[in-house]
Amino acid sequence: MNYRLIALDVDGTLLDDHHQLSEKTIQTLREVHQAGLRIVLCTGRGPGSAIPVLEELGFEGVLITHNGASTVQSPGPEVLHTIGFPMRELEQLVLYCRENHIHFDVNTSLELFIEKADDEVLGMYERFLITPKRVEDVLVMDGTVKLTMFGTGEQLDRMQQVIGTELILPDTLHSIRSGVEFIDVISLASSKGNALKQLASSWGIKPDEIIAIGNYYNDLDMIRFAGLGIAMDNSPDDVKEAADETTLSNNEDGVHEALLKHVLAPLTAKRNQ
Template sequence: MAIRLIATDLDGTTVRSDHRTISPRTRAAFAAARDAGIAVVAISGRQPYSIGALVAGTALEGPIIGSNGAVGVDLRDRSLLFEEMIEVDAQRALAERLVDAFPGVRIVSVRDGGNTYVGQYGYVGQRDPGAEHTLWAVDYLEASLDEVLAAPSLKLVISDPEVTPDQLLEVSRSWGIPGVHPTISGAPFLEVAREGVSKASALARLAHGLGIDPGEAVAFGDNTNDVEMLEWAGLGVAMGNATGPALAAADEVTLDNDADGVAVVIERLLG
């Protein structure tokens, strides 16, 4: 296949299991792809400030996609490329059902291009993923649930210490609430985007702007939030450590993220 675009998830895929580093071999593979004229893009559930810290100094330091496809930023000048927001009525409808079903649920709204978190009082867990390594400062505000849901969100982060993300995903998807798209990424919470928004929808937007067909794209991923992207790309590659849904969606499986599985495939394709 003629390759013009390589898109890669970060945690569990390109980044080692320490969630902080990209191996020299994988860095070199992306640099070689870029030098060959192939567009390379990092795409993650993380927010742009956190993605930027992970890919700094690599060939991925350009246009990136965060929040599971809801936001695009060009790291070279920090310009906002696009945002896809969940409407207030839709997020309220989902939140009300979840709170009724799971009284221990607490919710965080991600806004402002991924630079502001508005978290419900009592939220327990890592409030701003990747905050230990950030490319720029972000804000975290505590508020009542009504205030959390009062403005549109790029993403809702939903957790309950007594309920697994898989349980939250199964229940929230079974309701079929219009306007929202729940998913999980391996993090200890449910992640919700606007209906129709996924890594695939964001890549389709980017590819269209570059005149690239899905058949000319390769995508790497390891979890449920990568499924649509793996199905969209001409070649969807799941990691050896991938979950069942990602494995089922992929065209092939490579080595795991700690064994440079992404680099192995890129090297072969550049052959």
């Protein structure tokens, strides 16, 4: 198969557990790019913390951010497509988070806002290269594309139970577990898979010409949409079962191994024929 587009999740996939890119992975992606394939980062991060990863790879181009709620072009960044919602639709959720001391932030296409944060939360933002802006009341904001809740795995397991029982989201929104410590609320129309489908169509790229690699539940529809969907070995079993195959973990250069197998090795063999 002649693949034309590589869609890559960032945290837990492209980056190791220390949020670092390995030199082996960087070199492999550069070789894939030089071979003419498009590299698209597809992440729950916003542009401010995703673009530095793209720049470290040495690339410019399009990124799918906020779990599909915003597609942006770098340099710029220029917002190409976004799906937002009024913050008042999440009033009950915000009130619950305030009352139960669940940290949350609110994102526009390009910026992230918080009402307050302790040192642990600020340390989390620093790890993800984020400088949050402070507002008194997120409920008066406009241009929202995502609300994210952050906490321990146990706290967010409880939040998943609360959403849909004690708290009912509007039928235009949905929640998605984007990491052990994160739950995102975005438009029902927003997902990595939907954004990838729209982007690939605009470039005239068919699903069977796409490889998508991810490691968590927010990657599922992207993995299913692509002609070849690959799960990292550090993925939950549900994600592995949805994928066409599994590669090594994010701490073992799994992205490198997958692209070597499915892109670089076939290209080398073709050239040697």
